[in-house]
Amino acid sequence: MSDLPPIPPDDEDEFGVVKKFCYVNRKAPYGTVYALESLEMVLIAAAFDQDVSVVFMDDGVYQIKSEQAPEAAGMKNFSKTYRALEGYDVEKLYVSKESMEERGLTTDDFLVDVEVLDHAALSALMAEQEVVITS
Amino acid sequence: MKFGVLVNEGPFTHQCSDSAYQFTKAALEKGHEIFRVFFYYDGVNNANKLAEPPSDDRNLTANWSALAEEHGVDLVVCVAAALRRGLNDDILAPGFRISGLGQLIEAGIQADRLVTFGD
Numbered sequence: 001m002s003d004l005p006p007i008p009p010d011d012e013d014e015f016g017v018v019k020k021f022c023y024v025n026r027k028a029p030y031g032t033v034y035a036l037e038s039l040e041m042v043l044i045a046a047a048f049d050q051d052v053s054v055v056f057m058d059d060g061v062y063q064i065k066s067e068q069a070p071e072a073a074g075m076k077n078f079s080k081t082y083r084a085l086e087g088y089d090v091e092k093l094y095v096s097k098e099s100m101e102e103r104g105l106t107t108d109d110f111l112v113d114v115e116v117l118d119h120a121a122l123s124a125l126m127a128e129q130e131v132v133i134t135s
Numbered sequence: 136m137k138f139g140v141l142v143n144e145g146p147f148t149h150q151c152s153d154s155a156y157q158f159t160k161a162a163l164e165k166g167h168e169i170f171r172v173f174f175y176y177d178g179v180n181n182a183n184k185l186a187e188p189p190s191d192d193r194n195l196t197a198n199w200s201a202l203a204e205e206h207g208v209d210l211v212v213c214v215a216a217a218l219r220r221g222l223n224d225d226i227l228a229p230g231f232r233i234s235g236l237g238q239l240i241e242a243g244i245q246a247d248r249l250v251t252f253g254d
Contacts, residue, residue, distance in 0.1 A: 131249050
């Protein structure tokens with residue numbers, strides 16, 4: 001996947017501090033650019049060896065829906081990049097139980113393995129984080 | 136306290152940049168430190184020096200530039216987001232600089248709080 005940023009060698013790990021970064025994705029994958037550019041922020045945080053979590057809630061749950069086909073609408077299909085997150089050691093992926101169920105989805109509909117949490121559990125997860133970036 | 140500020144929307148369509156500017160200015164006046172202001176998504180458009188709002192309206196780009204001039208605030212524009220939107224060094228307003236997303240991660244690490252302004 002040529003459009004992914006390279007994983008930097010160890011000598012570029014210049015910050016030397018690991019913080020808990022949580023990205024909260026709340027918007028559909030297409031229609032606005034938020035999902036695509038949020039994913040770029042996730043990859044960079046991982047490239048700098050931060051402790052990254054990603055939450056999908058509201059229409060953001062559609063970002064990891066399998067079988068996306070936006071090409072017909074002239075949009076780039078970046079959904080496979082979510083599968084590449086594992087290669088960046090981004091393995092803490094969470095889905096809002098309420099958002100998933102409201103949309104008639106199950107974990108079988110997602111193209112990556114996720115942990116399903118209700119809003120109380122997501123709230124507790126976010127409270128543990130040091131940096132939360134919502135988009 | 137040491138703050139990082141993330142600005143995710145451009146000027147005028149959303150109040151985001153106004154709120155971020157007012158927050159940054161107020162924090163500085165209260166003696167807090169602003170480690171960096173990072174411009175992402177359409178927020179990069181805040182750095183376009185070609186903007187010419189009507190004279191009776193506020194000029195957000197000029198306001199940000201003045202903050203950099205007066206307080207030495209580090210205003211960083213994401214290069215990938217900027218290039219997508221046609222913003223480069225040729226039209227970059229004074230006080231802004233273009234750099235990578237790693238600068239946002241550094242702000243998250245170095246600041247006590249990273250405050251996001253968006254839609």
